[in-house]
Amino acid sequence: xxxxxxxxxxxxxxxxxxxxxxxxxxxxxxxxxxxxxxxxxxxxxxxxxxxxxxxxxxxxxxxxxxxxxxxxxxxxxxxxxxxxxxxxxxxxxxxxxxxxxxxxxxxxxxxxxxxxxxxxxxxxxxxxxxxxxxxxxxxxxxxxxxxxxxxxxxxxxxxxxxxxxxxxxxxxxxxxxxxxxxxxxxxxxxxxxxxxxxxxxxxxxxxxxxxxxxxxxxxxxxxxxxxxxx
Numbered sequence: 765x766x767x768x769x770x771x772x773x774x775x776x777x778x779x780x781x782x783x784x785x786x787x788x789x790x791x792x793x794x795x796x797x798x799x800x801x802x803x804x805x806x807x808x809x810x811x812x813x814x815x816x817x818x819x820x821x822x823x824x825x826x827x828x829x830x831x832x833x834x835x836x837x838x839x840x841x842x843x844x845x846x847x848x849x850x851x852x853x854x855x856x857x858x859x860x861x862x863x864x865x866x867x868x869x870x871x872x873x874x875x876x877x878x879x880x881x882x883x884x885x886x887x888x889x890x891x892x893x894x895x896x897x898x899x900x901x902x903x904x905x906x907x908x909x910x911x912x913x914x915x916x917x918x919x920x921x922x923x924x925x926x927x928x929x930x931x932x933x934x935x936x937x938x939x940x941x942x943x944x945x946x947x948x949x950x951x952x953x954x955x956x957x958x959x960x961x962x963x964x965x966x967x968x969x970x971x972x973x974x975x976x977x978x979x980x981x982x983x984x985x986x987x988x989x990x991x992x993x994x
Contacts, residue, residue, distance in 0.1 A: 785918035787812040789933045790965035791951040795878040798905070798947035799940045803832040803899075807949050811931045812916035821908040823918055825928065827976040828901050831937065834894040838936040838946070841874055841882035846937075850883040852911045858904040861942075864888055867905075872924045876934035877948040880926025887981075890938065921951060 790806030800806045807830050815821035828837055844850050850869040857864055864886045868874065872881035886905075888897040897903055908914065924931040931950035938946045 768852040785814050785823040785916055787920055787945060787953070789951040789953045791933060791935055791949045793929070793950055793952075794947045794952050795931065795934075795950050796879075797950035798877075799804075799939050800947055801831055801835050801940055801949065805830065805831040805837070806951065807831055807835075807937065808837060808840075808935050810842075810951070812919050814916060815906065818908065819913050819915075820910070821906060822914055822919075824905045824907055824919075826897075826903045828897060831899040833899065833941055834939040834944075835941075836898040836938055837888055838885040838938045839888060841876045841923070841934040842886075842919055843923055843932060844883040845918040845921055846871075848909065848914075849917060851910055853884070853906045853914075854910060855884075856906045858906075861903050862888060862895050862901050864903065864905075876923065876931075876936070877928070878948070879928050880923030880931065882923050882933075882934065884941075886951070892925075920955070922952070922955070 773784070791804035791808040791810065795798045809825075809827045809829070809919075811825045811827070813823045818980070824839060824842075826837070835963075839938075844853075849922050850871060850873075853869055855867050857867075860931070866885075866887040868885045868887070869883065871883060874882045874885040876882060886903075889895055890904075898970045909918075921930060922932060923934065930952060931949065932953050932955065934948060934950040936946060936948055940947055
């Protein structure tokens, strides 16, 4: 059992509340023909959780607990319900943990490994001098739809036009040994018609016992999150 605890200082709001629903996508397949990360799968987990104090918001948690050594996340790609506009999303990052250097949004605007199109892209530090998103680290974001309701299910959609499998979330991993290679990893959440792995039923909201930050009026909070590793 590995416990992850961190203090979040937002300068504005934060309250505890139980999670009502979550969508968990395990990135456990290398789809580009590159190099598999050396650790056990999933190499990255993307968890979308409902933010209870605002039906227009969800919290995205990216956990890289199974990367090893010098491996790190270079960028992450998400899909959005095509009835929603990614340009209507505002995305705020928790200041604790590896920081995204850029967060970009656009309808089918971003390709993962030059293949399928995605709607949201997170870029992380790639130079050796910055705080890379590496082994055992967590990055967390509050995502708000400025025009209406937003739920975890709104991110349970495949990339558009991909020829190397259909994926819900994709990411690029760098500095994979031996030789400092890279690989493109993804997860389909078991959705029908997805990639080579997990051909089971599609993702649906599932209960999560964890408590999660809720952004409101305040100064800081302590979150304690448990992560079980096989």
